[in-house]
Amino acid sequence: MPTEPDAAAAGPAIHPAPLPYQARLSQRDPASIDLVVIHCTELPDLAMAREYGERVLYPESGTGNSGHFYIDRDGTIHQYVDLDRIAHHVRGVNQRSIGIELVNSGRYPDWLDSRHQSMDEAYPPAQIAALIALLDWLAGSMPSLRWIAGHEDLDTELAVASDDPGRRVPRKRDPGPRFPWADVLAATSLERLPG
Template identity: 65%
Template sequence: MSDPTSALRIAPQPLSYVDLLAPRDASDITLVVIHCTELPDLATARIYGERALYDDGTGASGHWYIDRDGSIAEYVPATRTAHHVRGHNTQSVGIELVNTGRFPDWYDSRRQTMDEAYTPAQIEALCQLLAHLRATLPNLREIAGHEDLDTDRVAASDDPALTVARKRDPGPLFPWPDVLARVPLTRIGV
């Protein structure tokens, strides 16, 4: 039987500030966090990822981005700590799936439905990437959605008297049962 990750192709596309991100050992990584970009396309996700948001000149980004056609880009190597989920960055890696989510009205209380399905190509690439990470990151055992770990609520942009979830990704259309059946990781935070 052939290795299911043997055909995995990851295009290195490091962010301009990647060398400023804290280095770490692959053995420090215990958790993978699944995100969706909540942006219209990969090009826009790149623009957002390149923005310097912190005093050290770095920004918010996942490690890998999976486009709707299943192609995978690596913005940050696993051995660098990316800013992708509050409170869990030092021990985790982040995978972003291109998906509109709630774009462009992330916090509008009337626009909280996430109705774009993930493509079969994205889910196949995700499962292959997860299998690859299990094989190369010796202590990776857990998985979570961004929404599982960042449960804060914020004032709605259309009515500050209302609150909405700060993060809802990967959202209700993410096929958790299918992914967990294919990759031996334990989901946490639910």
């Protein structure tokens, strides 16, 4: 079973950086993938995102939470998980989806503080250009790929605010209000997953 899209299809430069537990992640048929989920790391840099990705959160399987691809602010693309493996990046749709994480501070470090819910960091042009190139390559190489969604579209659960137990805030807000959906959708053949 191939682990990546057709190597003959020209694509962006991707730096393989498999997570230590990648072989413990469940396998899947890449033909079953029909969705890309866009995330932002909500962390200050790629190094911290890698640290979080390597954390074992599920002792029974020895795995943790991670996307498949990480795109740094300068447009560098890193692949942490092969596409024939199920990464834990969004509740309920991991089996059918590819997780793409954009390095962006989001609400860091006060993710659930009701006073710090704005996501003010813009996505640099180089990062968005790399995302579009990756999406184009994936869509051209994987005939089953049709949909794109933001993490916030799929995980709409509210969580108790860390500063006030009487308030609720969105558990996930990424990629957030600064993500240029119109530009990305205009540049890709993927369609926004209906809500």
